[in-house]
Amino acid sequence: MDSPDDRLRGLSCGADAYLTKPIDSRELLLILARLRDREQARQAELAKLAPMAIPSTDAILGDNGLNEAEPPPSTPTGWTLCGASGLLRAPNGTARRISSNERALLMILGQAQGETMSAQTLAQAMNFGDGASHRHRIEVIISRLHRNVEQSTGMHLPLMSVRGSGYCVRDLLLAP
Structure with missing residues (x-):
């Protein structure tokens, strides 16, 4: 389940990342940071678009x-x-x-x-x-x-x- 084809298929289906064991903790931290940054950017964009505050x-x-x-x-x-x-x-x-x-x-x-x-x-x-x-x-x-x-x-x-x-x-x- 960790062939390049499996990884590509997982990513093409919408996965943000496709991790296999053993997991490199540095890679996991970078992926989590990327997801956090994307969510923060999305929230900032929503705040700009909405005249009223969107509650968390x-x-x-x-x-x-x-x-x-x-x-x-x-x-x-x-x-x-x-x-x-x-x-x-x-x-x-x-x-x-x-x-x-x-x-x-x-x-x-x-x-x-x-x-x-x-x-x-x-x-x-x-x-x-x-x-x-x-x-x-x-x-x-x-x-x-x-x-x-x-x-x-x-x-x-x-x-x-x-x-x-x-x-x-x-x-x-x-x-x-």
Whole structure:
């Protein structure tokens, strides 16, 4: 599992790094520093774009991922996804910050406005490719998203599987 082809495949699937044993601690430290710097640059860029301050994850979510502060209001009958921060707000007012892959998936489905999209189309739109393993990756993202959102908000995300066709999302407002 540490051949150049394996490493290249892992990196092409979106990994920030592909480490194999034994791990050189200097390499690990450089990778972690790069990730930290990238996140700090992203936060600085978001601060420039947003006229209001975007609260940190800790200000919105507690250690258990549940809402502990008052989030911005959501739509009365639907869900709201802030594309810039990745904050998903449920109709009951609770909020959860979602991963970049979850955000990209919901943005794509939200822009389709209730239309069904196949797993293959979603995988291609997310630059995963079109193989069976990439379609499985979509299924894993959706499964984790459902589980995590329901645990943290107490509500079922209206992201539905359409038998034999794909996936669609209803009642999702996309905010900048």
